[in-house]
Amino acid sequence: MKKYKSIIIVGLVSLILILTSTMVLANNENQISEFFKGKEEKLEQASNDNIVVTSEDFKITEKDYIDYKENLVLVHKLNDISFSLQAEDIINRMIEEELLYSQAQKQDIKITDDEIKEYALQTKKAVEENSTPALNTIHIELAKKLNVSPDEYFTHPDVLKQYERMLLVGKFVEQLFDEEKLNDNYTLEDFKKELRENSKNSVDINKNLIEQK
Amino acid sequence: MKRLFLTLVTLVVVMLFIIPPETTHGASSKKTGLIPIYNPNGGGILASIALDVWAWVYYERPNLPVPDYNIVHVELETSTWKTSFVQCGGTMSGVSPAKVGGFNISLSQDYSDFIGDARRVYDRKKGNNGVLHGSYTVTTIGSFVPDGRSCAPLGSTTVTNSFSFTNPR
Numbered sequence: 001m002k003k004y005k006s007i008i009i010v011g012l013v014s015l016i017l018i019l020t021s022t023m024v025l026a027n028n029e030n031q032i033s034e035f036f037k038g039k040e041e042k043l044e045q046a047s048n049d050n051i052v053v054t055s056e057d058f059k060i061t062e063k064d065y066i067d068y069k070e071n072l073v074l075v076h077k078l079n080d081i082s083f084s085l086q087a088e089d090i091i092n093r094m095i096e097e098e099l100l101y102s103q104a105q106k107q108d109i110k111i112t113d114d115e116i117k118e119y120a121l122q123t124k125k126a127v128e129e130n131s132t133p134a135l136n137t138i139h140i141e142l143a144k145k146l147n148v149s150p151d152e153y154f155t156h157p158d159v160l161k162q163y164e165r166m167l168l169v170g171k172f173v174e175q176l177f178d179e180e181k182l183n184d185n186y187t188l189e190d191f192k193k194e195l196r197e198n199s200k201n202s203v204d205i206n207k208n209l210i211e212q213k
Numbered sequence: 214m215k216r217l218f219l220t221l222v223t224l225v226v227v228m229l230f231i232i233p234p235e236t237t238h239g240a241s242s243k244k245t246g247l248i249p250i251y252n253p254n255g256g257g258i259l260a261s262i263a264l265d266v267w268a269w270v271y272y273e274r275p276n277l278p279v280p281d282y283n284i285v286h287v288e289l290e291t292s293t294w295k296t297s298f299v300q301c302g303g304t305m306s307g308v309s310p311a312k313v314g315g316f317n318i319s320l321s322q323d324y325s326d327f328i329g330d331a332r333r334v335y336d337r338k339k340g341n342n343g344v345l346h347g348s349y350t351v352t353t354i355g356s357f358v359p360d361g362r363s364c365a366p367l368g369s370t371t372v373t374n375s376f377s378f379t380n381p382r
Contacts, residue, residue, distance in 0.1 A: 071253035078251060078365035085362075097254055123258060126247035130368025135249060135258075138367065142257050153258075162255040 029137040035077070036141040039070040052210055053095060055203045057102040060094055062209055068094055078134070087210040096192035099199055101165060104172035111167045117155075119163045124154040240351075240379075241269040246372030248357065250301050251365045258367065285380065287313060289320055291355035301364035308356050308371065314349030348379040 043066055050062035069090050076083040127139055143153040153159060176182045182191060196203075249258050269288045289311060310317035352375040359366050 067256055068253055071251075071256040072362075075251060075253055075365045076362065078367070079359075079361035081361045122247065123249065126249040126368065127258060129247055130249055132368065135367040138251060139258060159257060162257060165255070 029133050031077075032074075032134060032137045033141060035070075035074055036145070039067075039074075040145075042066050042070060050209055051206065053091065053098075053203060053205050055095075055098070055199065058098040060091070060098065065091065065094065065210055087207070091205060091210060092196060095199075095203060095205075096196050099195040100172070100192055101169055103195065104168045107172055107175065109168060109171045109175070111164050111171070115167055116160050116164050119167060120154045120160060123163075240376060242351075242374055242376035244355075244372055244374035246355075246369070248370055249367045250359070251367055252301065253364070285313065287311060287318060287320070287351060287353070289353040289355070291357075301359050308354035311354070312350070312352040314351075320353075346380050348377055350375060350377050 043063055046061075046063040046066045048061045048063050051059050052062055052065050053060035072085060072090065073083050127135060139150050139153065143150040146153065146156050146158060148156050173182070173188060176188075176191065182188055251258060269286070310319050312318070352373060355372045355374070357366070357370045359370070
C-alpha cells in the first residue's frame, strides 16, 4: 500500500509540473498574441496624415512612430528589460535610422533580387531551425497581419522591401568600414549621432504629437 | 673543449633562430548557426544573424634538443554573417573553456579584431594544451550577446563547433 502511495504522489507531482509548464508556455504565447492585438488597436487610432518628423529625404508619421515604439516595447519584453525610453529617445533613433538609410541610397550600391531572395531564405531557415513557441507565435502574428500563411511571410513584398533596405544599409556600413570612416574609435553609433546633429536644421519634429503617445 | 662548447652554442643559436619549429596544420572547421531576430525597424523577423565559429587545431614540434613534446594550438574565431550585425548591436565572443579530447581547456584572449565593426567582430582566443597524441575531438562554442535595447534574439545565441583531429605524432 505504501509503495502505491509513493507512486501516486510522484505521478501527481509530475502531472502538476507538466501542467504548470504548459500553462507558463501558453501564457507567454498569449502575452505575445495580446501584444500584437494591443499594437493593432493603437495603430488604428493613429494616422498616417499626422506627420511627426519632416525632412528633405524622409518623413515619419504618427503611425510609424507608434509602430516603432511598440516594436521596441516587445524587444524589451522579450529581453526581460524594463522599458524606460522617452519619446525623444525613440524619435532620435528613428531619425538616425532614416538618415543612415538616406545616405545609403545616395551611394552607388546595388542590391540584386537574388541577394534579397537569398537573405529571405536564410531567415526562413533560421526560423525553422530555431522553432520555439514564442518564435512560432510571433511568426504567425506577423503573417496574419500581412494576410499570408507563415510560409509565405518571408517572400511577401513588404517583407522583401525590409530585407532590401537592411541589405542596402548593411553594404553601406561595410563600405564605411572599408574606407576606414568607421573604426574602433568612431563607431556606427557615433556616425548616426553625427548625422542627426548635422541635420538638426533640416529636420522638423512635431513634439506635441508624440509626447502624449 | 672551448671549440666544442662554442660549436654547441652556435648549434643552439642556429636552431633557435634559423630552423623554425615544425608546424603542421591539423584541421579546421567552420560552423554557421542562424539566429532569428525580432527587429523594431519595420517590426518583424528581419535579420538573421549567422554566427560563424572557426576552430583551427595544429601541432607544433619544437626544434630544441629537449624531451619530445607537442604543443596543440586551438584557435577560436567568431564573426557574424554578412551584414546582419548592423541591425542588432551586440558583442561576439568565444566561450571558454573549450574541450579538447574530452578535457576542458581555457582559451585566453589573443587579440580582438574590429571591435564594433558592424560587418564582423572577431574574438580570437588561443589555447595550448600540451601533449595530445592520436585522435580526439575539439569542441568550441561561439556566442552572440545582442544589445537588448535594439533587438531580441528568438533562438539560441550560441553555436557549437565540434570536429575530430588526429595528431600523427
